[in-house]
Amino acid sequence: MARETRQLKIYGIVQGVGFRPTVARFAEMHGVSGSVCNYGPYVEIIATGESSSINALKKLLRESPPDRADIQRIDDISLAYREYDGFEIVESRGTSGEIFIPADIATCEDCRRELFDKNNRRYLHPFINCTQCGPRFTILENLPYDRERTTMKDFPMCDECSREYHDSTDRRYDAQPVCCPDCGPEVYIVGSDIKSGDAITHARKALADGKIVAIKGIGGFHLACDATNEAAVELLRERKNRPRKPFAVMMKDIEAAEDECEITPEQREMLMGHQKPIVLLKRKDDTSLADSVAPGNPRLGVMLPYTPLHMLLFDYPDGVNMPSALVMTSGNVSGAPICHTDDEALKEIGSFVDLILSHDRPIRTRADDTVMDFYRGKPYMIRRSRGFAPLPFKLGRTKDGNTLAVGGELKNTFCYRRRNMAYPSAFIGDLADIRSVEALKSSIDLVGRMLEIEKPEVVCDLHPGYHSTEVAEMLSESYGVKPVKIQHHYAHILSCMAENAFDGEVLGASFDGTGYGTDGTIWGGEILRCTCSSFERLGSIVPFKQVGGDSASKSGWRIAASLLASVYGSDRAAAIAEETGLCKASDVKLIAKMTEKGLNTAVSTSAGRLFDAVSALLGICKESSFEGEAATELQFAAERGLFEVALEKDQILPIIDTDGFAHLPTDSLFKTLVEGVLAHRPSDELAFEFHAALAAEIAEALKYASDKTGISTIALSGGVFQNTLLLELTHSRLERYGYNVLIHSLVPPNDGGLCLGQASFINKE
Numbered sequence: 194m195a196r197e198t199r200q201l202k203i204y205g206i207v208q209g210v211g212f213r214p215t216v217a218r219f220a221e222m223h224g225v226s227g228s229v230c231n232y233g234p235y236v237e238i239i240a241t242g243e244s245s246s247i248n249a250l251k252k253l254l255r256e257s258p259p260d261r262a263d264i265q266r267i268d269d270i271s272l273a274y275r276e277y278d279g280f281e282i283v284e285s286r287g288t289s290g291e292i293f294i295p296a297d298i299a300t301c302e303d304c305r306r307e308l309f310d311k312n313n314r315r316y317l318h319p320f321i322n323c324t325q326c327g328p329r330f331t332i333l334e335n336l337p338y339d340r341e342r343t344t345m346k347d348f349p350m351c352d353e354c355s356r357e358y359h360d361s362t363d364r365r366y367d368a369q370p371v372c373c374p375d376c377g378p379e380v381y382i383v384g385s386d387i388k389s390g391d392a393i394t395h396a397r398k399a400l401a402d403g404k405i406v407a408i409k410g411i412g413g414f415h416l417a418c419d420a421t422n423e424a425a426v427e428l429l430r431e432r433k434n435r436p437r438k439p440f441a442v443m444m445k446d447i448e449a450a451e452d453e454c455e456i457t458p459e460q461r462e463m464l465m466g467h468q469k470p471i472v473l474l475k476r477k478d479d480t481s482l483a484d485s486v487a488p489g490n491p492r493l494g495v496m497l498p499y500t501p502l503h504m505l506l507f508d509y510p511d512g513v514n515m516p517s518a519l520v521m522t523s524g525n526v527s528g529a530p531i532c533h534t535d536d537e538a539l540k541e542i543g544s545f546v547d548l549i550l551s552h553d554r555p556i557r558t559r560a561d562d563t564v565m566d567f568y569r570g571k572p573y574m575i576r577r578s579r580g581f582a583p584l585p586f587k588l589g590r591t592k593d594g595n596t597l598a599v600g601g602e603l604k605n606t607f608c609y610r611r612r613n614m615a616y617p618s619a620f621i622g623d624l625a626d627i628r629s630v631e632a633l634k635s636s637i638d639l640v641g642r643m644l645e646i647e648k649p650e651v652v653c654d655l656h657p658g659y660h661s662t663e664v665a666e667m668l669s670e671s672y673g674v675k676p677v678k679i680q681h682h683y684a685h686i687l688s689c690m691a692e693n694a695f696d697g698e699v700l701g702a703s704f705d706g707t708g709y710g711t712d713g714t715i716w717g718g719e720i721l722r723c724t725c726s727s728f729e730r731l732g733s734i735v736p737f738k739q740v741g742g743d744s745a746s747k748s749g750w751r752i753a754a755s756l757l758a759s760v761y762g763s764d765r766a767a768a769i770a771e772e773t774g775l776c777k778a779s780d781v782k783l784i785a786k787m788t789e790k791g792l793n794t795a796v797s798t799s800a801g802r803l804f805d806a807v808s809a810l811l812g813i814c815k816e817s818s819f820e821g822e823a824a825t826e827l828q829f830a831a832e833r834g835l836f837e838v839a840l841e842k843d844q845i846l847p848i849i850d851t852d853g854f855a856h857l858p859t860d861s862l863f864k865t866l867v868e869g870v871l872a873h874r875p876s877d878e879l880a881f882e883f884h885a886a887l888a889a890e891i892a893e894a895l896k897y898a899s900d901k902t903g904i905s906t907i908a909l910s911g912g913v914f915q916n917t918l919l920l921e922l923t924h925s926r927l928e929r930y931g932y933n934v935l936i937h938s939l940v941p942p943n944d945g946g947l948c949l950g951q952a953s954f955i956n957k958e
């Protein structure tokens with residue numbers, strides 16, 4: 194068999210986890226020569242040997258990686274054949290000055306075993322941790338990562354802990370947050386003398402009794418209640434003023450999760466891994482959970498206990514009979530950052546809860562739970578935070594100087610960039626809430642200090658009204674520079690390019706909620722030609738009139754009414770609205786009049802709003818109680834209606850060429866759906882048809898643009914591509930055309946990923 198040379202790029206948690214020595218050991222076992230090197234977000238292996246030996250090395254890494262490592266992707270690329278003398282560990286080549294800020298790690302199996310071992314000195318200790326696990330980023334005050342620069346500095350180690358900490362053969366060697374019942378923090382019930390084990394029992398009793406308890410975790414407080422108790426969950430909904438948005442659930446263990454949900458092997462691995470995010474799982478039909486946990490939702494956000502305290506809440510020798518599922522939702526007022534101190538918890542969520550279970554290990558930086566979907570067997574990020582932030586990504590291109598990208602307005606995150614390394618932050622929140630703006634500023638300050646970045650170039654969105662733009666202007670003024678403003682949907686495509694370390698030219702389909710366009714109109718269903726430093730708008734969905742500013746994003750029926758009026762004229766539209774039950778005829782007439790006169794009306798190409806309108810038209814969701822509700826319900830309907838809707842080539846509506854600008858015929862698609870509703874076709878079937886037809890239109894528009902430009906790499910981004918049905922339908926069509934398709938995996942396609950795109954922009958001026 195011929196020898197060959199290959200490059201394996203290994204992505205995931207491969208930093209600071211003893212990865213390279215393991216690679217070297219495996220390579221030697223299989224007679225593979227070459228080298229291994231850290232490149233920040235990935236480890237690069239150059240391997241020369243028999244093809245079968247390199248495959249065996251790859252297999253071994255997948256099957257038995259180092260304990261704390263978590264391989265998420267291996268790129269395998271053939272290189273020109275070259276022989277090497279043996280196998281070498283290269284010290285972080287080309288990565289000098291790169292800074293690695295550790296992320297929080299879920300409690301490991303060894304610590305879990307000790308936690309429940311009566312003979313262990315840390316038996317039932319709610320802060321047990323080791324070199325392999327425990328809080329990191331959230332307790333960090335500065336770098337380098339040593340105890341005196343964490344919030345554990347106020348807890349001097351006892352002699353026994355100190356001995357373990359200094360013993361290189363001990364599994365707590367150099368573990369910064371190491372502690373024990375003698376020297377560590379303590380849990381307590383806020384506003385009482387109840388401490389330690391009694392506090393845990395107290396909280397368990399309250400939960401088992403259907404009460405609502407705030408619980409301090411790693412990156413903030415959770416609001417918790419018994420997920421199997423309908424009255425308790427409804428009470429939480431009422432108090433939190435959150436009528437329908439699904440709650441995440443923490444299950445006692447993987448078996449409990451399997452009782453409720455279908456779990457693929459990849460999802461299982463992620464649920465049980467070192468980051469323990471919330472994973473969106475398919476629910477089983479017979480479930481013991483309260484209906485109000487995720488009303489009408491075929492999926493459930495599930496996580497497993499990731500701190501010792503969580504484990505003790507489910508399991509404690511006090512005779513309390515606990516449920517095996519707890520609602521665990523962020524402890525905040527909607528839109529505000531997650532509460533992270535007792536004072537915040539008392540002030541902001543104190544009135545929602547019967548009890549606050551806290552502890553005296555301070556949280557320095559907030560981190561919400563990460564939320565992850567899966568697509569084609571790989572992670573597909575919805576919210577990147579605890580366990581992942583602020584681990585860096587390596588960009589395709591190096592850039593002089595440092596950059597701070599402040600992100601968008603909703604789901605805000607920010608990102609520092611130093612040369613070719615980008616460090617997206619933990620989730621901040623929606624900046625309409627002033628507390629989120631304050632959290633953004635202080636987190637920018639802290640991470641900037643850790644990364645030793647002073648007076649960076651500041652990048653923000655083009656939108657003049659975003660609070661993030663305001664922050665950018667304020668900061669850049671203090672640095673004596675001018676902010677660089679990047680169009681929203683271009684930043685989404687840049688984000689997808691950045692995650693894939695792609696620095697060439699792409700055609701991007703940026704399908705999203707709303708963003709500020711360069712022409713002052715609202716964009717959001719865009720076909721863009723992009724490089725790292727410029728973009729050109731080649732096409733979009735057919736513009737429509739969006740009435741009613743911000744309230745339009747809540748009321749899909751208003752957009753549906755305006756679309757009806759533009760397609761059929763006011764009188765016929767009014768009749769259709771009555772017939773289909775969309776709204777009153779008078780509402781349609783009023784909206785038609787407003788759009789005619791341009792009153793409180795904007796021209797929009799927002800795909801997100803189109804989804805809202807279709808959802809309303811089909812009678813699925815006319816009014817949203819939270820962002821994205823109408824669109825996700827439309828997706829669920831389509832998934833129920835997923836049967837072969839044949840879209841032969843001649844049935845696809847052709848792209849409209851308007852003086853070289855490509856319009857996706859979304860108005861005709863809307864008309865087809867109206868006729869379907871009038872013909873009483875099932876809404877699930879129409880919902881699926883909408884997805885399939887829109888995917889076809891997106892693919893056709895890209896093909897049109899590709900034929901024109903010769904570009905054959907496509908990037909799919911924007912919040913609408915959180916919809917994995919639309920993604921699959923679009924993706925598979927583009928693959929059939931033979932394009933190289935870039936999609937997100939570990940960076941959210943929604944506005945949570947915007948900061949990475951902004952940070953990867955290269956200013957040519």
Ligand code: ZN
Pocket residue numbers: 300301302303304305321322323324325326327
């Ligand atoms: Zn551990």
Ligand code: ZN
Pocket residue numbers: 350351352353354355372373374375376377
């Ligand atoms: Zn101790």
Ligand code: FE
Pocket residue numbers: 681685705706707708911912943944
């Ligand atoms: Fe967006």
